[in-house]
Amino acid sequence: MELKNNSGEDSLKEFRHFGQQIVETASLFYSRGWLFGTSGNLSAVINESPLRIAITGSGLHKGKLDLSGLIVIDGEGSVISGDRKVSSEADLHIAVIKHMHAGSVFHTHSVWSTMLSRRYLKDGGIVLHGYEMLKGLDNVRTHDHSEWIPVIENSQDMKTLSVRVTGLLKEHPEIHGFMLSGHGLYTWGKTPAEAERHVEVIEFLLEVHGRTLAGTGNIS
Numbered sequence: 001m002e003l004k005n006n007s008g009e010d011s012l013k014e015f016r017h018f019g020q021q022i023v024e025t026a027s028l029f030y031s032r033g034w035l036f037g038t039s040g041n042l043s044a045v046i047n048e049s050p051l052r053i054a055i056t057g058s059g060l061h062k063g064k065l066d067l068s069g070l071i072v073i074d075g076e077g078s079v080i081s082g083d084r085k086v087s088s089e090a091d092l093h094i095a096v097i098k099h100m101h102a103g104s105v106f107h108t109h110s111v112w113s114t115m116l117s118r119r120y121l122k123d124g125g126i127v128l129h130g131y132e133m134l135k136g137l138d139n140v141r142t143h144d145h146s147e148w149i150p151v152i153e154n155s156q157d158m159k160t161l162s163v164r165v166t167g168l169l170k171e172h173p174e175i176h177g178f179m180l181s182g183h184g185l186y187t188w189g190k191t192p193a194e195a196e197r198h199v200e201v202i203e204f205l206l207e208v209h210g211r212t213l214a215g216t217g218n219i220s
């Protein structure tokens with residue numbers, strides 16, 4: 001891959017470093033059923049100024065990715081290098097990176113995030129409270145923590161969605177993730193490793209919550 005920016009060699013090294021982590025995480029998440037049917041996308045900042053983001057290309061099988069399936073985009077979503085098409089969802093990655101100072105953003109389409117985001121859209125989000133697993137989230141020290149995961153109405157108009165997401169992130173800088181209704185989860189971290197941990201923790205908690213609701217017959 002040729003990176004047409006000022007940082008040259010360093011950016012290429014960063015691209016390979018973070019790109020490899022994205023490829024490995026994508027394969028892991030695919031095997032867990034969180035990225036079926038070419039869904040979802042994963043990104044990592046490889047250079048802060050100018051902003052350069054490595055992100056999975058549009059429409060690719062996430063269990064069979066290699067570095068050629070990644071592209072590098074700038075802070076406006078324009079492709080700087082790579083042969084793949086940019087996903088329309090890249091705008092949301094950029095919004096999270098800019099407003100949450102994230103180093104990595106992962107977006108999954110799991111069964112539980114799809115179901116629960118539909119159920120809790122009318123409430124504006126879901127509260128997860130009292131679980132030991134919450135301590136896997138950055139800066140959470142106790143199970144006695146209430147994690148608010150907002151739900152935004154899904155849209156195919158990415159500009160509208162970006163505005164909604166930006167408003168949400170400004171209003172709730174404390175959150176670790178959000179969901180799009182009937183669609184999936186966005187979460188992030190300072191590094192790809194932290195973003196991966198946040199996906200695992202939130203997906204685990206959503207499944208616990210969903211299975212608990214199902215046990216009461218209250219999941220529809």
Ligand SMILES: [Zn+2]
Nearest residue numbers: 040089107184
């Ligand atoms: Zn999606």
